[in-house]
Amino acid sequence: AQSVTQPDIHITVSEGASLELRCNYSYGATPYLFWYVQSPGQGLQLLLKYFSGDTLVQGIKGFEAEFKRSQSSFNLRRPSVHWSDAAEYFCAVDVGNTPLVFGKGTRLSVIA
Amino acid sequence: EPEVTQTPSHQVTQMGQEVILRCVPISNHLYFYWYRQILGQKVEFLVSFYNNEISEKSEIFDDQFSVERPDGSNFTLKIRSTKLEDSAMYFCASSESFRNEQFFGPGTRLTVL
Numbered sequence: 001a002q003s004v005t006q007p008d009i010h011i012t013v014s015e016g017a018s019l020e021l022r023c024n025y026s027y028g029a030t031p032y033l034f035w036y037v038q039s040p041g042q043g044l045q046l047l048l049k050y051f052s053g054d055t056l057v058q059g060i061k062g063f064e065a066e067f068k069r070s071q072s073s074f075n076l077r078r079p080s081v082h083w084s085d086a087a088e089y090f091c092a093v094d095v096g097n098t099p100l101v102f103g104k105g106t107r108l109s110v111i112a
Numbered sequence: 113e114p115e116v117t118q119t120p121s122h123q124v125t126q127m128g129q130e131v132i133l134r135c136v137p138i139s140n141h142l143y144f145y146w147y148r149q150i151l152g153q154k155v156e157f158l159v160s161f162y163n164n165e166i167s168e169k170s171e172i173f174d175d176q177f178s179v180e181r182p183d184g185s186n187f188t189l190k191i192r193s194t195k196l197e198d199s200a201m202y203f204c205a206s207s208e209s210f211r212n213e214q215f216f217g218p219g220t221r222l223t224v225l
């Protein structure tokens with residue numbers, strides 16, 4: 001069965017530091033890949049998506065993600081974290097025959 | 113900017129009661145979805161709906177659940193006889209086409225006592 005792994009449950013970074021959130025998927029072909037962010041008490045907001053083409057995708061709020069086929073990974077990056085980035089981040093895949101499969105999420109805390 | 117809306121934001125009910133969660137998808141979208149997120153766990157797919165019928169459902173979506181698009185704008189999820197384990201955040205989503213990005217609503221927090 002398809003699965004999405006986000007190995008980091010909770011990450012704490014200092015404001016201004018760089019960030020990388022990891023996501024690995026288990027699926028034979030290349031799925032469509034997404035990162036969503038959930039702020040406390042809020043719904044899920046799409047940060048970025050990868051369908052095909054350039055493996056480095058830019059999203060909203062200064063986020064980017066790189067698809068690496070050889071590693072079955074789609075890691076999310078932010079060069080300089082802001083306090084407002086504190087939230088839960090979910091990686092999700094669409095393998096075509098089922099709707100989105102989500103990872104368990106990574107909670108990001110930002111300290112001054 | 114168009115958005116998916118959900119009502120109510122929070123619903124408290126007694127075990128065994130029926131609840132209806134409501135969603136208004138983005139107006140030109142054709143595919144509709146329900147997901148749920150039990151506290152502290154990942155978001156799980158429940159059901160997808162297209163062309164006035166269920167296109168896919170998960171194991172979670174048993175006979176206690178049903179969905180309906182009663183008019184041109186609303187999309188509802190009904191739980192016939194709620195159980196304690198139905199307590200979760202329920203998200204509605206919609207997309208313009210198959211496998212296109214899904215836009216999520218803010219969710220309805222269901223608490224079953």
